[in-house]
Amino acid sequence: MTNSSTDVLQPAADPRPLAAEPPPIRRPRRRRTKERPAPFRTYHLFFYLLLGSIVVSTASAFAWVFNVSMKTNREFLGTSPWELAEGWRWENYANAWNGANIGAYFGNSLFVSITATVLGVVVSVVAAYPLARVQFRFNGVVLAVFLMGLMIPWMVTFAPLYNLMQGFGLLDSRIGLILVYATYNLPFNVFVLTGFMRTLPYELEEAAAIDGASPTRTFVSVILPLMGPGVASVAIISFLQNWNEFFYALLLIHTPEKMTLPLGLFQLGQAANYGTNWVTLFAGMMMTVAPVLIAFALLQKQITKGLTVGALKG
Amino acid sequence: MLRKAQRRIIVPFLLPAFVLLALFFLYPLARTVDLSLNEFSRTGSMTFVGTDQYERLVGDPDFMNALKNTFLLTIIGALMLFPPAVTIAWALSHRLRGERFFRFFVFAPVVLSVAVVSIMWKFLYHPTLGLINPALKEVGLGALAKTWLGDPATALAAVTFVSVWHGIGIWVVLLCAGFERLPSDVLEAARIDGAGEVRILFSIMLPMLADLLRMLLVLWVVQSFQAFAFIYIMTGGGPFGSTDTVGTLMYRVAFDQADFGYAAAMGAVLVVLMLVIAKILNKVMKRDELQY
Known part of the structure; x- marks a missing residue:
């Protein structure tokens, strides 16, 4: 989802299955019993230990960040990393939000991610429709061009992209960043949505045509309403990617007022290296992490399902 | 009638997406190749130099070092990623109590920004203020304490x-989906025949998931070949170039030395190398389609 890491979300590195028709959907047979935990076996102890240690280490990393965000700079330097903060220093958060501009970064991130996600999803739903359900001569070629983006590392094109944005006057502008993010979401979106649309019965269009609906009308009133789950998972994944993206923000945005959260936090981190204002950085990190983790806790199912839908067809 | 009417929507429906893709991806991609065949002077003028840039790459110790590190990162990362990911996914496929809770913690880092994760770990690795060295001392392994990111011997592994850590959740989720799809009658049969769980994993589950594992490996290669953000934030390529990858070197060459043509040549080499490796992996790991 992030750049190099956000690219994790680019699923089908292997182009072969893309060209082939998706195989018939195989229902996972375990689904039925899924809800009930299995009876305890001795070897399960090993699993509990393994997973438990992951939980403990991850949770302690987050707890440590939270703890530091409640310390003063003197405490941070003077006490051992284990020691609990002396008091609740919520003013660190206020300082980060106002003084260190986290509030502004947060607003920029929201604006950029939401707009880019909406643009990317709308454009790719519309494009996926003819690619998935209308036969025309260059259908396969056009689809392959779209999906090529899943395979080629995007970052290698950064130099020409930089020049291009400069030429358009879109350097250091949020609009430019939005356009790049929306494009960057396209291959994955088109891949998932075409796969999803192909699973709908073809009689839909025929019936609509007999009723006298134009193809556009058919798309809007018949196909789109059926695309809910597909659109939802694509939108969630795109949003996460855009929210976390770092590389293009670093490349294209230079003024602090226009920075998104990852970039702003990076700048803050650089400043903390040379200055002494660590606790503000930690408060900033907490504020970046908390909403995403809460959203993830609520949407866990959709997010993980959205991922698998893309990568493993069916 | 329907077909004819449908044809009319093809172009208008495809156009917006195609324009975006052409402008911000296809054009820069083509331009990358073009740039790599030219040389930029400081003033910004371009002269055609053919394959000179590529020849320069071969003799450039910085590029060779970056390339070596990129490969190292890919290999070390694969070793760090796949055994734990398979084990975790295997554990999660046993319908344990609190599965949702475990899944949350395994996947949680994925939803965090690379920037946050990198800054957080930069501090966790900090020799005195961080969490790792004091923790090692606490359990009596103080001898293992290191300046993780400051030592050329450990920096690359630490960044990797x-x-x-950040991405493993995705691999676990995909592997879990793979495990879930395995036909339970086959596994049941193995259990009845008295096969142990470990045996079932290695002799039945993993072979049946060979295709998925191959895809995940290629995915890892694609991702680690463009490794940039983690390194840029945590070490900036240092100490002594020990974590410099093609990604970070490219960025430096383009913006510190304003040599866009040379950076583009590196990018082109990276893409070609990646496609070749993906091809090789596909060939080597290709198996006959299992029917089940």
Whole structure:
């Protein structure tokens, strides 16, 4: 989802299955019993230990960040990393939000991610429709061009992209960043949505045509309403990617007022290296992490399902 | 009638997406190749130099070092990623109590920004203020304490570990989906025949998931070849170039030395190398389609 890491979300590195028709959907047979935990076996102890240690280490990393965000700079330097903060220093958060501009970064991130996600999803739903359900001569070629983006590392094109944005006057502008993010979401979106649309019965269009609906009308009133789950998972994944993206923000945005959260936090981190204002950085990190983790806790199912839908067809 | 009417929507429906893709991806991609065949002077003028840039790459110790590190990162990362990911996914496929809770913690780092994760780990690795060295001392392993990111011997592995920690959730989720799809009658039959769980994993589950594992490996290669953000934030390529990858070197060459043509040549080499490796992996790991 992030750049190099956000690219994790680019699923089908292997182009072969893309060209082939998706195989018939195989229902996972375990689904039925899924809800009930299995009876305890001795070897399960090993699993509990393994997973438990992951939980403990991850949770302690987050707890440590939270703890530091409640310390003063003197405490941070003077006490051992284990020691609990002396008091609740919520003013660190206020300082980060106002003084260190986290509030502004947060607003920029929201604006950029939401707009880019909406643009990317709308454009790719519309494009996926003819690619998935209308036969025309260059259908396969056009689809392959779209999906090529899943395979080629995007970052290698950064130099020409930089020049291009400069030429358009879109350097250091949020609009430019939005356009790049929306494009960057396209291959994955088109891949998932075409796969999803192909699973709908073809009689839909025929019936609509007999009723006298134009193809556009058919798309809007018949196909789109059926695309809910597909659109939802694509939108969630795109949003996460855009929210976390770092590389293009670093490349294209230079003024602090226009920075998104990852970039702003990076700048803050650089400043903390040379200055002494660590606790503000930690408060900033907490504020970046908390909403995403809460959203993830609520949407866990959709997010993980959205991922698998893309990568493993069916 | 229907077909004819449908044809009319093809172009208008495809156009917006195609324009975006052409402008911000296809054009820069083509331009990358073009740039790599030219040389930029400081004033910004371009002269055609053919394959000179590529020849320069071969003799450039910085590029060779970056390339070596990129490969190292890919290999070390794969070793750090796949055994734990398979084990975790295997554990999660046993319908344990609190599965949702475990899944949350395994996947949680994925939803965090690379920037946050990198800054957080930079501090966790900090020799005195961080969490790792004091923790090692606490359990009596003080001898293992290191300046993780400051020592050329450990820096690359330390950075790689963070990127694995961040992304492992995705691999686990995909592997879990794979495990879930395995036909339960086959596994049941093995159990009845008295096969142990470990045996079932290695002799039945993993072979049946060979295709998925191959895809995940290629995915890892694609991702680690463009490793940039983690390194840029945590070490900036240092100490002594020990974590410099093609990604970070490219960025430096383009913006510190304003040599866009040379950076583009590196990018082109990276893409070609990646496609070749993906091809090789596909060939080597290709198996006959299992029917089940």
